[in-house]
Amino acid sequence: MTAFQQLGLDLPLLQAIEDLGFTTPSEVQEKAIPLLLEKETDLVALAQTGTGKTAAFGFPMIQRIDPNSRTTQGLILSPTRELCLQITQELKHYSKYVKGLHTVAIYGGASIQEQAKSVKRGAQILVATPGRMKDMIGRGMVNINHIEYCVLDEADEMLNMGFYEDIKDILSHTPQDKLTWLFSATMPKEVAQIAKKFMRKPAEITVGAKNAGAITVQHEYYKIGARDRYPALKRLADANPGIFSVIFCRTKRDTQKVAEKLIEDGYNAGALHGDLSQNQRDLVMTAFRKKQIQMLVATDVAARGIDVDDITHVIHYQLPDEIETYTHRSGRTGRAGKSGISMVLITRSEQKKISQIERIIGQSFQMRNIPNGMEICEIQLYHLANNIKNTEIQAESEPFLPAIFDVLEGLDREDLIRKLVSVEFSRFFNYYKKAGQWNESLSDNSEFQDQSEGRGKVRYFINVGERDGFDWMSLKDFIRKQTQLEKDDVFRVEPKDSFAFFNTEEQFKDIVLEAFENCTHKGRKVNVEVSSSGPRNRRGGSGGKKKVHRKGKGAFAIPKEANLKTRNPKERRKINRRVFIS
The missing domain is CATH 3.40.50.300 (P-loop containing nucleotide triphosphate hydrolases)
Structure with a gap:
């Protein structure tokens, strides 16, 4: 029996879940679905955006609704057109094996007449924004007098957007004995007032602490x-x-x-x-x-x-x-x-x-601290090297290669790499050298200095990154496991595509370097080095006189076509000289 089968869902829904590739229910789904299937209860569920709330109320609503009746039985209110369309699309995926079930989206910015026709053809579930829903009720285009289930999704967002009166007006057209399920990321007093006024002894589900941010x-x-x-x-x-x-x-x-x-x-x-x-x-x-x-x-x-x-x-x-x-x-x-x-x-x-x-x-x-010039230069150089390594060779360039080989004849591999790096490096190094040391230019007040970047800190380069399956959390765990350091001893973990950076106190430098001497990950040698742009080498990018970079001209990722936006030919040439195409 799968995890979703244990929640009490019917076979058509389980088939849709298998097609969607869902394997394990999220916490809010695990708590809400059995409760809403087993009990005739109102519900207040507090959970962050992105935790699977649509499935938490969508599956129970679909399973409870009678697809053989064309009467509108479920209403879902959401704050924006985008979310309304997303919910509608997801419900259609969930109900793909439920014959005769139709879900219609009602939102502003589209033909109200076409939406009314879709409802009239038979829509058991309506997903609507409050403004358009109130409009259609006023015109007699929809009838929600017999709905059995009402969902207020992102309730705090709807109230923040000023939909309180609209929601009250819409709910006044619904039966007293309907079930109301309210889902919200936070619980401000306005949401509590809605719950008190329109719900009867609701069950409560909280995923994480109230108003808390996601731990990820x-x-x-x-x-x-x-x-x-x-x-x-x-x-x-x-x-x-x-x-x-x-x-x-x-x-x-x-x-x-x-x-x-x-x-x-x-x-x-x-x-x-x-x-x-x-x-x-x-x-x-x-x-x-x-x-x-x-x-x-x-x-x-x-x-x-x-x-x-x-x-x-x-x-x-x-x-x-x-x-x-x-x-x-x-x-x-x-x-x-x-x-x-x-x-x-x-x-x-x-x-x-x-x-x-x-x-x-x-x-x-x-x-x-805002990254200084040398840190950005280092990151962009590694990014360049990664792009070169992973670029597919174009067959169309083959006719030009013999002449190129003649020009580069006599250069060994290391000299060629040095020259290639130097060509690109000079373009943005000179730019940031002129831009000055960022944090020093802001203020002489020491409160602007990041304590994690002061004296006695060491910054490391490691040759694994997002392409190896790491994010900042998992990479930090990997480093700690290898070095046996405590949680707070490893900080500023910054994964890029195929490499990353992290910091420790200087007292741990020997431990870190020794721990990674013979380390491998998925059969690949893991290399850790002290970064050249760490705190002890910061002055390399400051370039003399302090000043704030204000002009906002692109340092790196300026596509060639962007130069056409600059009308002054001299200015175009100045920009071209510092372009770095990543």
């Missing part, structure tokens, strides 16, 4: 000058070549501005905010899911409903006004059992907010 997310903050947010963002992007992220801004204007600057500087970026048309939003989200966009800049409202499992970083370009919103933002990464990193850019005046967030999510932040 590492939280970091970076102190910056008030005018240095964008240059800091660029450096964080350059220090993470494989970044796939959501960047949060407070306003639509800032969102568009940051996205445009990133695009101008050659990053694969896009904007998502309320001023975009529905078609524009669809195009952006499609490109993001296909990873054609690596840095999605979004407002909190527009980002609600983003359900992408592989997001590596969430970057808080600006902290939200409501501290509880941080939980939702950071929940976009570290999903489906994977790890993620949440980075916060703050000024000195915002420092107290970090402590407030720590209390709410029950986790500690790590203070980090």
Whole structure:
């Protein structure tokens, strides 16, 4: 008997689960599904985004509904069009072997007449945004007077978006004896009021602590000058070549501005905010899911409903006004059992907010410095080497190779590598040398210095990374197991594609190097070396006079076509001289 069979699900649902490749239910599914199948009860379930909540309420609803009746029996309210469509798609996958069951999505930005026709043809389950649902009720296009099950998904998000009155109005058209299942990541007072007003002695399920952040997310903050947010963002992007992220801004204007600057500087970026048309939003989200966009800049409202499992970083370009919103933002990464990193850019005046967030999510932040030029240069060089190693040889280049071989005749392997590295290295080393030492340029106040990067710390390079199946959590465990060091003795674990970095106190340097002398992983020799851009060699990238990098011109990942955006020919040539195509 499989784990899902033990939950009491019928054969058609188990067949769909097998097709979907689900093997083990998540904690919220394990708690909610048997309860909702066995008992006629209302439910309040608190669980983070990405923990499998749709299946937790979707499977019980599908199993309880009569597919032979065309009457609408289930209603699911969700905050955004994107989430509404995602839930609808998932329910269709779950019910693929349940003959006669139809699920219809109701949302703004699409033809209300077509949606009404779909409902009239027979829809046992409606998945709706509150605004469009209220509109269709007012026009007499839907009848929810006989529903048996109502789900409020992402309830705190709906209330944050101002849907409280709409939800009350919608629920007033539903039967008193229906079952109401409320799912939320946090439990603010408004959600508690909804539960008290419209639910009867609900059962409660909590996955993790109330309002807590996911344990798979590492939280970091970076102190910056008030005018240095964008240059800091660029450096964080350059220090993470494989970044796939959501960047949060407070306003639509800032969102568009940051996205445009990133695009101008050659990053694969896009904007998502309320001023975009529905078609524009669809195009952006499609490109993001296909990873054609690596840095999605979004407002909190527009980002609600983003359900992408592989997001590596969430970057808080600006902290939200409501501290509880941080939980939702950071929940976009570290999903489906994977790890993620949440980075916060703050000024000195915002420092107290970090402590407030720590209390709410029950986790500690790590203070980090913005990467300096030498650290970025080192990471990008390793990234270049990795790209060269894994690039497939194009047959079309063969006719040109004999002449190339003649030009390079007499160079041995090591000289060729040195020259190749030097050609690329000079392009960005000179750029960052002029940019100055970042953290020194911000302030002479010692509070801007990351204690984990001060004197007596050692930074290491290790030749395994994400391609070897490691994220920051599993790599830290691997290092600790090999060295027998304590949890806090290994820090700043930063995995890249085929390599990684980590730090220890200097007193552990000999232990670390000795522990990895004869270490292998999956038959491959694991090599650990002291990194050349560690704390003792920081001055190499500062290049003399202190100054803040403000212009925001691309340091590395500027595609050739980006240069066409610069009208001044002299400026184009200046940019071309420092382009590094990763």
